[in-house]
Amino acid sequence: MSTRKLNALNTRKKILNAAVELISANKFENLTVDDITRSANVAKGTFYTYFKRKEDVVFEICRPLFAKIEQRMQNMTDKGILERLCFYFESFIEEVERYGVNMCRTWVKEVIDPENAPKNFDTQKLEYDMTMLRNILTTAVENNELKQDTPVEILVNIIISQLYGMMICWCMSDTKFEPKEWTKTFGEYQLKPLLAPYLADI
Amino acid sequence: MSTRKLNALNTRKKILNAAVELISANKFENLTVDDITRSANVAKGTFYTYFKRKEDVVFEICRPLFAKIEQRMQNMTDKGILERLCFYFESFIEEVERYGVNMCRTWVKEVIDPENAPKNFDTQKLEYDMTMLRNILTTAVENNELKQDTPVEILVNIIISQLYGMMICWCMSDTKFEPKEWTKTFGEYQLKPLLAPYLADI
């Protein structure tokens, strides 16, 4: 890779890092491009060399984070359905917590804005996550881990809203609600009884 | 009540109604005080006779809505715990849906902003809702509807994040995710297995 290309990549990373730092630290409502570039030690205009709109930076920060979850799921093909779902849940929460509650808030704010939709694919995150869950469950049905009459769509709905619900509860409280603690009980109290009727008898 | 007082009340209502209409109709990000007052047919300054900050209007719209749920719960004391929880869930969703998805988005945006916290009590909504749920469950334990070893706190967490999760899924999709439809299956598929282990034997 050329030096120029490498420099460019580095500049991009500096901006992204600065944004992460600022958002994590404290800025929720009023993070400006100026804040970011000043903190990244680059000129204001440089931001627009790498990002079309100010908002995109949040998605760029979160993209690799979500990609990691998918990757991790690859290594779980040999595990049981319950374990796989728990792992998905835990991975998700772990990644969401990585950058702190303010990043989560910022992301939520972007993601619920329908105006953002046409401009970037992340607003289809919900659908994407649902598809992922659906795949896990469908595969389990096909493998006869779950019964043929498993109400996949309904279970997807339940699990996905549980997942997103925890994020919101976290955003709304940031002290009372500890997602990490939460997930520990999820499998036992929520997932097990939910799937119990559909687990194939062995 | 004097005519003046009545007029004042009416003006306030006009502003609130205009805001509801505008938010419901389309405005998510960029609803301005100007829009509201123009639509309400009052002077711009009049807005500030009734509301301290632009943001307060959302909370004022939602306050009676949330109050209604509490009221409704009073009439359910003779019903079983499962029924009561379902009813709470349905009431909640029904009220949230009343003003449409954009109101829900606006509310979420306010409620996740920690800066809003000190200024109004609605940001403790989460805690308030959890307390309500906790009461319902605790009463059931005391009534021996639920076993003594029911993990109340965990169930509260599960149910509350389910509730809020549905709101977010709705905000993120507004076509795919129909909360009303959703709630119909909630009792059967989610709540029943969740509580099953703790229902007292009769």
Add this chain to the structure above:
Amino acid sequence: MSTRKLNALNTRKKILNAAVELISANKFENLTVDDITRSANVAKGTFYTYFKRKEDVVFEICRPLFAKIEQRMQNMTDKGILERLCFYFESFIEEVERYGVNMCRTWVKEVIDPENAPKNFDTQKLEYDMTMLRNILTTAVENNELKQDTPVEILVNIIISQLYGMMICWCMSDTKFEPKEWTKTFGEYQLKPLLAPYLADI
């Protein structure tokens, strides 16, 4: 006087007192009619029963204060010119200090604004004060206390700018510059040498 008239006078006084208190306490830039009426426990509109413009209140507060100086001078006709001038100076400063430095600041701000001129006579305060000083000196010349060739106009200028200058220095510092302390040395160090050449030989 009728009860009504008395009540009215009382209301007026309440407003004036509230304004004095607020200005003295802290408000310099942003004292509003609302602040005043709320503090005076009357309705906002009541303010305008007694004062045409918000600004007038400062002048109304200061008017009696300045009137007192004139009155006091009446009792000094038997004193020598140096003593009379010192007394004038001291009275002036004493009154100016009565309501504190913020009142002084407020008054200065009004008084240097030429837009205020046509609306009220206090902006001719400078001319009025100069006339007063001129009278004191002219009388002294007529009495042969001062020589016939005393440059009255020049002395008036010197003394009046000294007087106003101290007010400004006070406004600009409010800790370093203590007008009261100041006046003690005024007679000895400033006034005596200034008049010395013109004092009639006896």
Add this chain to the structure above:
Amino acid sequence: MSTRKLNALNTRKKILNAAVELISANKFENLTVDDITRSANVAKGTFYTYFKRKEDVVFEICRPLFAKIEQRMQNMTDKGILERLCFYFESFIEEVERYGVNMCRTWVKEVIDPENAPKNFDTQKLEYDMTMLRNILTTAVENNELKQDTPVEILVNIIISQLYGMMICWCMSDTKFEPKEWTKTFGEYQLKPLLAPYLADI
């Protein structure tokens, strides 16, 4: 210096010039940022590229003006104390008059506002000017131009309030009180008798 930097400097100057012009011309109370930028032919936001707050522009206008006085004093080291003080006084008044009475009013308004204090050093102008005067007098004492027992602090107070007093008298009258005329007599009638007792015998 790069063309860009030069352009920027020019833009700043355009804004400053426009402000001077508008203030000098007529605006006292209601000069807006809009007025300034429109008159300077730049966008409104450009103002804030160069000045943090609207108020700062007055101080920026006056800064070089006050700096000049200090510079000029350097060339007076060989003159006598009376002459030096007269020169200081005249320079001061000359600079103050340069931009007209409305600039002086605007400056006074800023300078007496204690809220402005923390934000910029000009509000310590009084102290700064007093230090300057004190230096002039102290040097004279050290040079044996003035007697050892000269009450320096008192003289500083007298002279500085004279100086500022003239500014206020000017602001309050703008026709009656001509600072320039005034200063001509200052040395003869005010300063000479004031210092006379302390001039060292030669």
Add this chain to the structure above:
DNA sequence: GATGAATGAGGATTCATTCAT
């Protein structure tokens, strides 16, 4: 690619003042 000066739309909020009750 990087810069940073210039843009200007955009929106919240304040408050003196009026006037019908």
Add this chain to the structure above:
DNA sequence: CATGAATGAATCCTCATTCAT
């Protein structure tokens, strides 16, 4: 006289984005 709801002008300042260098 007292009230206080209604007014709406008045203005500040922010900030994402562009573009010439």
